[in-house]
Amino acid sequence: MNIDLANYKVWFLTGSQHLYGPHALGEVQRHSQQIAQSLDASSRVPVRVVQKPVLTTPEEIRDVVLAANAAPDCIGLVAWMHTFSPAKMWIAALQRLQKPLLHLHTQFNEEIPWSSIDMDFMNLNQSAHGDREFGHIAARLRLRRKVVVGHWTDGDVQDAIGVWSRAAAARQDAQTARIARLGDNMREVAVTEGDKVAAQACFGYSVSGYGVGDLVEHIDAVSDADVDALCAQYDDQYEMSAPLQRGGPRRTSLADAARIELGLRRFLEQGRFVAFTDTFENLHGLKQLPGIAVQRLMAEGYGFGAEGDWKAAALVRAAKVMAAGLAGGTSFMEDYTYHFAPRDAQVLGAHMLEICPSIAAARPSCEIHPLGIGGKDDPVRLVFGAPPGPAVNATVVDLGDRFRMVLNEVDVIAPAEPLSRLPVARALWKPRPDLKTSAAAWIYAGGSHHPVFSQALRAEHFEDLADMWGIELAVIDADTRLRRFKQVLRWNDAGVFPRSEYL
Numbered sequence: 342m343n344i345d346l347a348n349y350k351v352w353f354l355t356g357s358q359h360l361y362g363p364h365a366l367g368e369v370q371r372h373s374q375q376i377a378q379s380l381d382a383s384s385r386v387p388v389r390v391v392q393k394p395v396l397t398t399p400e401e402i403r404d405v406v407l408a409a410n411a412a413p414d415c416i417g418l419v420a421w422m423h424t425f426s427p428a429k430m431w432i433a434a435l436q437r438l439q440k441p442l443l444h445l446h447t448q449f450n451e452e453i454p455w456s457s458i459d460m461d462f463m464n465l466n467q468s469a470h471g472d473r474e475f476g477h478i479a480a481r482l483r484l485r486r487k488v489v490v491g492h493w494t495d496g497d498v499q500d501a502i503g504v505w506s507r508a509a510a511a512r513q514d515a516q517t518a519r520i521a522r523l524g525d526n527m528r529e530v531a532v533t534e535g536d537k538v539a540a541q542a543c544f545g546y547s548v549s550g551y552g553v554g555d556l557v558e559h560i561d562a563v564s565d566a567d568v569d570a571l572c573a574q575y576d577d578q579y580e581m582s583a584p585l586q587r588g589g590p591r592r593t594s595l596a597d598a599a600r601i602e603l604g605l606r607r608f609l610e611q612g613r614f615v616a617f618t619d620t621f622e623n624l625h626g627l628k629q630l631p632g633i634a635v636q637r638l639m640a641e642g643y644g645f646g647a648e649g650d651w652k653a654a655a656l657v658r659a660a661k662v663m664a665a666g667l668a669g670g671t672s673f674m675e676d677y678t679y680h681f682a683p684r685d686a687q688v689l690g691a692h693m694l695e696i697c698p699s700i701a702a703a704r705p706s707c708e709i710h711p712l713g714i715g716g717k718d719d720p721v722r723l724v725f726g727a728p729p730g731p732a733v734n735a736t737v738v739d740l741g742d743r744f745r746m747v748l749n750e751v752d753v754i755a756p757a758e759p760l761s762r763l764p765v766a767r768a769l770w771k772p773r774p775d776l777k778t779s780a781a782a783w784i785y786a787g788g789s790h791h792p793v794f795s796q797a798l799r800a801e802h803f804e805d806l807a808d809m810w811g812i813e814l815a816v817i818d819a820d821t822r823l824r825r826f827k828q829v830l831r832w833n834d835a836g837v838f839p840r841s842e843y844l
């Protein structure tokens with residue numbers, strides 16, 4: 342599965358009016374084209390940027406927005422008022438807008454030409470007040486949108502547009518995403534539950550359950566030749582532990598794992614699924630809990646949630662779309678165990694098996710070890726650590742009346758000592774601002790123990806996505822103070838977030 346963000350388009354809209362005459366409007370059109378082309382060519386903006394003709398009447402504005410709503414490859418609109426575009430002209434269109442909106446507050450000219458500036462220049466370069474008129478109507482209509490300020494050649498401006506376009510691509514992907522649940526949730530677990538109808542209305546994705554037998558059928562149909570070929574691929578790609586090597590005593594278990602991967606892949610492809618869950622409590626007919634299979638599918642871009650956690654699977658998939666082409670990996674994760682050293686507290690993140698090798702600092706080793714749960718054969722898994730550097734953990738939970746995203750900025754560090762006896766993939770991090778504040782805030786917010794962990798994405802990606810989904814976002818970062826954080830949660834509980842503002 343390849344995620345190609347160049348398949349997505351954002352439309353570049355430029356607002357004006359007829360007051361300035363045809364000559365000025367011609368200039369506006371040329372400037373608009375130049376800006377759109379430069380954003381389209383920018384490596385910081387991964388999607389295509391398509392310029393639309395300058396908009397001067399309510400009818401034109403409404404028509405282009407309705408066309409954007411209907412265009413499947415249009416994932417959002419960038420709007421800029423080169424001149425003054427009286428904003429009542431935008432009301433009917435913005436009321437009908439169903440795609441994400443970025444308000445680019447820029448100006449064609451970077452600097453004031455001190456010696457030559459005259460009224461012709463003033464007539465043309467009016468974004469400073471034209472965009473404020475547009476901003477007013479967007480605020481008045483309570484539109485969720487991203488406002489980006491600065492000259493269009495500025496790297497930070499292009500980067501902010503790029504981040505937003507990644508979120509818009511993830512939103513578009515989620516609109517039609519199909520998520521398969523193999524087995525149900527882990528029994529009695531609360532946070533992996535949720536309202537799948539509300540989720541579909543809010544995020545778009547559908548979640549459907551399948552018996553493990555539906556998967557086993559595909560696994561049984563896999564040919565021995567395909568299994569051998571995949572085992573040879575494992576030999577090439579990973580450090581194979583001695584028992585799993587060709588001729589080793591556990592080579593049969595490696596073949597079982599490869600067969601599961603091939604069957605699972607076929608099941609997902611046939612159902613056009615982009616994310617999936619399984620659970621160790623429903624493994625009937627499977628020889629092992631899928632380990633390496635899940636890890637490798639995640640590395641290709643599939644979303645995954647363990648223990649039936651379909652919200653985690655959906656968010657991992659969204660993060661995979663947002664992160665396409667960026668350096669650094671993205672994985673399903675679990676806060677596993679703590680290092681509660683005074684002033685140096687750390688979190689060891691891992692899972693029983695299912696951590697994505699996209700976050701591996703070095704070539705993973707392929708190993709087999711017993712698993713205390715599930716009652717099946719020992720599962721094969723990839724073992725590795727994540728490289729040091731900034732990362733984020735994010736989750737979406739169902740609070741009953743709404744969805745809340747919780748996000749924590751963290752710093753991945755190298756372990757003080759090698760974890761030579763730990764048989765699972767992991768990442769070690771220090772949460773910002775510190776473990777005590779971060780964990781307390783996360784727990785007050787009701788965040789799950791199954792975040793998506795990413796070293797490719799920043800808080801801004803998830804912030805833009807939460808805004809597009811119209812859901813609450815609680816950020817825990819270096820500036821978080823617990824008393825204020827609790828207060829914000831209480832304000833949000835006062836009912837400012839309906840199920841979805843996009844309905």
Ligand code: MN
Nearest residue numbers: 647648675791
């Ligand atoms: Mn778990």
